Amino acid sequence: NKRKCNFPPSPPKIPIIGNLHQLGKLPHKSLWRLSQLYGPIMSLSLGRIEIIIISSVETARALLKNHDLQSCNRPQTHAIKKFSYNFLDIAFSPCSDYWREIRKICMLEFFSMKRVLSYEPIREQEVGLFIESISQSASCGAVVDLSEKSIALTTGVIFRIAFGKQFEGDGFHELISEVEALLGSYSASEFFPVPFVGEVFDWFSGRETRLERVFNEMNGLFQEVIDEHLCPQRPKPEQDDIIDVLLAISKNQVEPCSVVITHENIKAILFDIFLAGLDTSSITIVWAMAELAKNSKLMKKAQEEIRNYVGNKRKVTEKDVEELPYLKMIVKETLRLHPPAPLLPRETISHFKIEDYNFYPKTMVQVNVWAIGRDPTYWKDPEEFLPERFAESSIDYKGQHFELLPFGAGRRICPGLNMGVKTVEFALANLLYHYDWKLPNGMKEEDLDMEENSGLSLTIYKKLPLKLVPILYHP
Numbered sequence: 261n262k263r264k265c266n267f268p269p270s271p272p273k274i275p276i277i278g279n280l281h282q283l284g285k286l287p288h289k290s291l292w293r294l295s296q297l298y299g300p301i302m303s304l305s306l307g308r309i310e311i312i313i314i315s316s317v318e319t320a321r322a323l324l325k326n327h328d329l330q331s332c333n334r335p336q337t338h339a340i341k342k343f344s345y346n347f348l349d350i351a352f353s354p355c356s357d358y359w360r361e362i363r364k365i366c367m368l369e370f371f372s373m374k375r376v377l378s379y380e381p382i383r384e385q386e387v388g389l390f391i392e393s394i395s396q397s398a399s400c401g402a403v404v405d406l407s408e409k410s411i412a413l414t415t416g417v418i419f420r421i422a423f424g425k426q427f428e429g430d431g432f433h434e435l436i437s438e439v440e441a442l443l444g445s446y447s448a449s450e451f452f453p454v455p456f457v458g459e460v461f462d463w464f465s466g467r468e469t470r471l472e473r474v475f476n477e478m479n480g481l482f483q484e485v486i487d488e489h490l491c492p493q494r495p496k497p498e499q500d501d502i503i504d505v506l507l508a509i510s511k512n513q514v515e516p517c518s519v520v521i522t523h524e525n526i527k528a529i530l531f532d533i534f535l536a537g538l539d540t541s542s543i544t545i546v547w548a549m550a551e552l553a554k555n556s557k558l559m560k561k562a563q564e565e566i567r568n569y570v571g572n573k574r575k576v577t578e579k580d581v582e583e584l585p586y587l588k589m590i591v592k593e594t595l596r597l598h599p600p601a602p603l604l605p606r607e608t609i610s611h612f613k614i615e616d617y618n619f620y621p622k623t624m625v626q627v628n629v630w631a632i633g634r635d636p637t638y639w640k641d642p643e644e645f646l647p648e649r650f651a652e653s654s655i656d657y658k659g660q661h662f663e664l665l666p667f668g669a670g671r672r673i674c675p676g677l678n679m680g681v682k683t684v685e686f687a688l689a690n691l692l693y694h695y696d697w698k699l700p701n702g703m704k705e706e707d708l709d710m711e712e713n714s715g716l717s718l719t720i721y722k723k724l725p726l727k728l729v730p731i732l733y734h735p
């Protein structure tokens with residue numbers, strides 16, 4: 261019936277699974293190819309789920325600006341419900357008074373520029389440790405796995421901001437990756453068109469058992485840290501971390517909060533911060549370094565800018581980073597070509613039309629940010645990594661320019677934008693100031709692998725770890 265009423269065009273489907281077989285391992289790429297045949301607004305069926313895919317600047321603007329309020333829910337799945345403590349978080353909570361209030365509190369308490377700047381000592385210490393560990397490899401000419409080091413860095417920063425303590429031991433990132441994989445995939449019961457068959461399939465596949473195990477592990481960890489914070493013997497920290505702030509709000513239940521904050525709410529917010537904050541920043545650091553390693557002229561230009569500005573201070577500060585326009589262009593260009601979250605997930609609330617196509621309530625919509633960043637109408641030589649393209653351009657990633665949407669736009673725009681960018685820029689400035697970088701084993705620039713992987717998660721990352729040889733720079 262929908263089809264008769266001007267529903268967006270769709271590739272041919274096969275019974276039961278619909279278009280599922282056309283998604284492939286990298287859905288953002290398959291969807292981009294399909295959009296070239298079926299247009300910038302197309303629909304797909306994944307079993308019984310209908311999705312509309314948006315793939316152009318104009319249609320993204322129409323959705324995220326003109327119809328933002330009508331399309332600012334998130335799709336809800338069984339796994340999301342579980343991990344978000346029944347939608348008590350920010351990222352998956354429906355667009356309700358609760359979401360507005362909890363987002364407002366978090367913006368004020370953790371994500372505002374003032375708060376982000378107050379975390380500078382944490383970033384300085386963690387980046388200091390990151391550089392120290394790379395220097396150990398540099399002193400013996402060893403290869404460094406920058407993918408591994410970057411994730412350790414962002415985990416360290418977020419751990420200290422959220423939990424107030426240093427990250428110890430391993431296994432935490434693996435836990436978050438497991439959460440991501442469960443969130444990024446559908447259970448059979450959600451898309452299987454015949455009732456109960458999907459449930460039986462999920463039960464036999466072990467998905468439900470895995471979901472329970474991973475949730476219990478995450479929940480146990482969060483509860484343990486909350487209990488540590490409640491212990492009367494805990495020394496007063498120099499700076500309150502996110503748990504301290506939320507516990508204080510929950511204890512007093514006064515301004516700035518008009519919603520009741522329980523331990524469940526705190527854990528739901530922690531879930532968001534770890535899910536949204538760890539991988540996104542480390543993925544960006546890795547892609548930026550991979551692009552520069554592939555293009556030594558650009559790497560040299562970036563190093564000259566930093567080294568000329570910093571001179572022989574032997575230390576880059578966050579204040580220095582503000583004076584490095586080329587470095588900032590590198591970060592923008594990296595986010596254009598490699599947005600860590602390539603598809604923005606939304607769900608419609610009420611009926612509206614774009615280009616005469618009907619968007620019915622409760623329809624899943626995804627904006628293909630990856631495809632938009634490569635649209636040749638807006639980007640000259642779109643596949644080329646050219647930071648200089650931003651020299652004469654006012655385009656930025658703050659949600660006003662629909663050709664560049666790595667942080668999304670509208671009401672749901674990433675609240676961690678400032679926090680993410682500060683960490684990425686500061687880490688990159690240090691990597692480029694302290695070392696010259698060589699490809700290992702005589703590898704040529706053109707041989708560096710740039711393949712993507714999504715591993716069923718919500719983010720895409722460089723498939724093979726980035727391994728480079730650091731050579732210590734002496735100013």
Ligand code: HEM
Nearest residue numbers: 350351536537540541601666667668669672673674676680
């Ligand atoms: C380079 C770093 C980052 C990138 C590229 C990024 C990207 C995104 C994107 C694309 C969205 C969806 C926006 C939309 O639907 O319009 C999002 C949402 C979100 N991000 Fe980020 N993010 C980054 C860093 C962070 C950090 C460091 C945090 C927190 C510590 C964070 C917390 C969140 C939260 C809570 C949401 C959900 C907002 C909502 O639904 O209201 N992000 N992010």
